[in-house]
Amino acid sequence: xxxxxxxxxxxxxxxxxxxxxxxxxxxxxxxxxxxxxxxxxxxxxxxxxxxxxxxxxxxxxxxxxxxxxxxxxxxxxxxxxxxxxxxxxxxxxxxxxxxxxxxxxxxxxxxxxxxxxxxxxxxxxxxxxxxxxxxxxxxxxxxxxxxxxxxxxxxxxxxxxxxxxxxxxxxxxxxxxxxxxxxxxxxxxxxxxxxxxxxxxxxxxxxxxxxxxxxxxxxxxxxxxxxxxxxxxxxxxxxxxxxxxxxxxxxxxxxxxxxxxxxxxxxxxxxxxxxxxxxxxxxxxxxxxxxxxxxxxxxxxxxxxxxxxxxxxxxxxxxxxxxxxxxxxxxxxxxxxxxxxxxxxxxxxxxxxxxxxxxxxxxxx
Amino acid sequence: xxxxxxxxxxxxxxxxxxxxxxxxxxxxxxxxxxxxxxxxxxxxxxxxxxxxxxxxxxxxxxxxxxxxxxxxxxxxxxxxxxxxxxxxxxxxxxxxxxxxxxxxxxxxxxxxxxxxxxxxxxxxxxxxxxxxxxxxxxxxxxxxxxxxxxxxxxxxxxxxxxxxxxxxxxxxxxxxxxxxxxxxxxxxxxxxxxxxxxxxxxxxxxxxxxxxxxxxxxxxxxxxxxxxxxxxxxxxxxxxxxxxxxxxxxxxxxxxxxxxxxxxxxxxxxxxxxxxxxxxxxxxxxxxxxx
Numbered sequence: 001x002x003x004x005x006x007x008x009x010x011x012x013x014x015x016x017x018x019x020x021x022x023x024x025x026x027x028x029x030x031x032x033x034x035x036x037x038x039x040x041x042x043x044x045x046x047x048x049x050x051x052x053x054x055x056x057x058x059x060x061x062x063x064x065x066x067x068x069x070x071x072x073x074x075x076x077x078x079x080x081x082x083x084x085x086x087x088x089x090x091x092x093x094x095x096x097x098x099x100x101x102x103x104x105x106x107x108x109x110x111x112x113x114x115x116x117x118x119x120x121x122x123x124x125x126x127x128x129x130x131x132x133x134x135x136x137x138x139x140x141x142x143x144x145x146x147x148x149x150x151x152x153x154x155x156x157x158x159x160x161x162x163x164x165x166x167x168x169x170x171x172x173x174x175x176x177x178x179x180x181x182x183x184x185x186x187x188x189x190x191x192x193x194x195x196x197x198x199x200x201x202x203x204x205x206x207x208x209x210x211x212x213x214x215x216x217x218x219x220x221x222x223x224x225x226x227x228x229x230x231x232x233x234x235x236x237x238x239x240x241x242x243x244x245x246x247x248x249x250x251x252x253x254x255x256x257x258x259x260x261x262x263x264x265x266x267x268x269x270x271x272x273x274x275x276x277x278x279x280x281x282x283x284x285x286x287x288x289x290x291x292x293x294x295x296x297x298x299x300x301x302x303x304x305x306x307x308x309x310x311x312x313x314x315x316x317x318x319x320x321x322x323x324x325x326x327x328x329x330x331x332x333x334x335x336x337x338x339x340x341x342x343x344x345x346x347x348x349x350x351x352x353x354x355x356x357x358x359x360x361x362x363x364x365x
Numbered sequence: 366x367x368x369x370x371x372x373x374x375x376x377x378x379x380x381x382x383x384x385x386x387x388x389x390x391x392x393x394x395x396x397x398x399x400x401x402x403x404x405x406x407x408x409x410x411x412x413x414x415x416x417x418x419x420x421x422x423x424x425x426x427x428x429x430x431x432x433x434x435x436x437x438x439x440x441x442x443x444x445x446x447x448x449x450x451x452x453x454x455x456x457x458x459x460x461x462x463x464x465x466x467x468x469x470x471x472x473x474x475x476x477x478x479x480x481x482x483x484x485x486x487x488x489x490x491x492x493x494x495x496x497x498x499x500x501x502x503x504x505x506x507x508x509x510x511x512x513x514x515x516x517x518x519x520x521x522x523x524x525x526x527x528x529x530x531x532x533x534x535x536x537x538x539x540x541x542x543x544x545x546x547x548x549x550x551x552x553x554x555x556x557x558x559x560x561x562x563x564x565x566x567x568x569x570x571x572x573x574x575x576x577x578x579x580x581x582x583x584x585x586x587x588x589x590x591x592x593x594x595x596x597x598x599x600x601x602x603x604x605x606x607x608x609x610x611x612x613x614x615x616x617x618x619x620x621x622x623x624x625x626x627x628x629x630x631x632x633x634x635x636x637x638x639x640x641x642x643x644x645x646x647x648x649x650x651x652x653x654x655x656x
Contacts, residue, residue: 313474
């Protein structure tokens with residue numbers, strides 16, 4: 001059992017709790033930076049993929065986890081960021097300018113879309129964004145003069161401070177690029193959460209009425225949340241395009257939107273860690289399944305036939321198990337385990353019990 | 366005449382959308398949750414009936430397999446509520462949404478495992494017959510779809526507004542706690558509504574598989590049915606049918622009169638417009654929300 005004594009008001013506001021926590025995260029960062037020397041090319045690629053998904057997850061987490069607006073359409077913004085980045089680069093803009101601009105453009109697009117979406121709550125917002133995601137798929141096909149339509153586009157190698165970075169040619173450098181973006185976004189996120197804006201997000205999530213009573217401008221807060229969320233998602237999309245090398249409208253289909261939402265639910269809604277945990281599950285599940293299938297095939301003598309839809313089936317089952325048994329996701333489970341150790345003999349079963357809310361309709365009132 | 370033919374085929378398609386939308390609305394009306402797996406329920410209902418009826422599977426006569434598959438799907442709906450959804454009692458709507466999306470994934474996977482991924486058609490007594498109707502040639506299936514859908518919607522509407530159970534269901538959705546105090550067995554009522562939604566999905570699946578062919582991904586059509594339910598205003602049964610008909614009729618006309626590529630986005634564009642300008646649907650029940 002370890003107690004952190006608070007001797008200074010700054011301790012409440014600092015992004016890290018105490019020196020030990022800070023050391024742990026710095027060690028993690030050091031390990032992440034050293035990864036290209038430790039891992040082979042295949043796993044480095046997978047790790048890059050996980051980081052990109054984590055950035056996208058962070059983007060959605062701002063909106064869904066911290067502002068409480070469920071979006072089933074974030075693939076649309078992944079696509080927007082990806083195409084914006086490539087189109088800007090093809091028009092001659094250097095990557096270091098095109099990449100941030102792509103995110104900012106996507107953010108603005110998101111904020112504009114948020115204006116009609118503000119009137120929608122819960123399920124209606126989910127359906128609105130779902131329809132948006134389907135529409136963007138078709139819009140990409142229709143505007144093939146810009147986007148290459150069904151044929152898609154190819155990502156050119158990018159130039160960062162004079163270094164040529166390409167997914168296959170220099171996987172290490174590409175990994176560092178993605179890691180850099182992930183670190184910047186995460187730090188920004190941590191700081192956002194201790195700023196008035198982040199607190200306003202959480203207030204809106206927990207109760208719009210009380211947030212309003214506390215002087216939070218709900219409409220403005222939601223719009224900003226949409227914008228920030230879409231900007232970060234746009235950056236993830238741009239990286240995803242570079243990572244995939246070639247992409248078309250199918251790369252950013254509705255399924256990706258749904259997968260993204262499920263990812264942060266598995267990871268744990270309302271926590272930065274959750275985006276990373278969820279991304280690890282999403283990123284490594286296909287590999288894990290193929291290894292498991294080989295193993296099962298070897299033990300039972302079955303042929304290694306591909307079972308279509310297996311990945312989604314298993315994914316769905318994992319998700320159902322999480323929602324029923326651990327609604328706070330992997331991060332929630334981790335919190336419980338950690339608290340158990342921290343409070344060793346004094347942990348009680350109901351410490352994380354949540355209040356149930358009974359339902360009242362919003363239709364007739 | 367050509368337009369009339371388009372209209373009728375659009376209406377028949379729209380009825381299937383409308384039936385799936387009915388499933389959404391039923392569950393929404395009684396539990397205030399949205400079942401994103403309703404399209405997959407429809408697909409499952411179609412496959413259960415195909416498995417019972419078609420000669421390469423069990424080969425039962427259609428009129429015998431019909432009640433069996435209806436009761437299987439109703440039992441599935443009830444079991445789903447009893448063993449999965451009920452555990453979520455008291456949690457947020459978004460959690461239920463995500464849960465049902467995941468359920469959809471699982472149902473699609475299981476159906477693919479059992480019945481394979483090739484499109485299949487239900488062998489039914491109406492197949493291939495046509496009725497001529499003053500120069501208009503209609504497939505008997507299309508007529509059956511329209512008739513069954515209208516009857517079912519009317520029946521459910523009366524059920525909700527006139528029977529004790531229907532009123533109990535409405536009450537349970539409007540205020541769970543108050544419904545408890547009034548002696549409504551809220552949990553059992555919710556189980557029944559899921560069973561009902563399962564049966565309705567089965568009807569939709571049978572009509573869909575009789576008209577065309579069904580494969581495990583047919584459930585994704587549920588998204589169009591969403592458009593239908595939203596256009597109709599999520600709480601109204603006739604609204605759901607009307608929304609389904611609107612979506613169904615727009616599709617063939619759009620593909621005929623608008624350039625290819627633009628036509629398929631018509632239902633979704635309509636959905637977005639409705640959500641922006643009439644967020645509660647064209648047939649809305651909502652009064653202004655006070656607090």
